[in-house]
Amino acid sequence: QVQLVESGGGLVQAGGSLRLSCVVSGRTFSSNAMGWFRQAPGKEREFVAARSWRTTVYADSVKGRFTISRDIAKNTVYLQMNSLKPEDTAVYYCAYRASISGSYYSPLEYDYWGQGTQVTVSL
Secondary structure (H helix, E strand, O other), X not given: OOEEEEEOOEEEEOOOOEEEEEEEEOOOOOOOOEEEEEEOOOOOOEEXXXXXXXXXXXXXXXXXXXXXXXXXXXXXXXXXXXXXXXXXXXXXXXXXXXXXXXXXOOXXXXXXXXXXXXXXXXX
């Protein structure tokens, strides 16, 4: 069984930064994709960023502001978020894709999810 636990969310002013962490436990493979998604109230869950052993992808809305990284030794995935905007406010989830291949962008491709961490960006 794979478990993911996010942390690092909070309240920040526009223009500020936060770093989210996701600790992964259980049987996983470093070659498989880890992703970050977010969901704002009344909206569908949307892709933010993902990283596998050879590919890193971002949503256009966060490109240049967010960075996904992975520390294999610590079984942890990070999302560094800079220049935050009020529209970045959402619950952020990390996810693990058990398959070696598939879309990075669809939440349906991911098999395991964390419980989420709230990020609120104020004006």
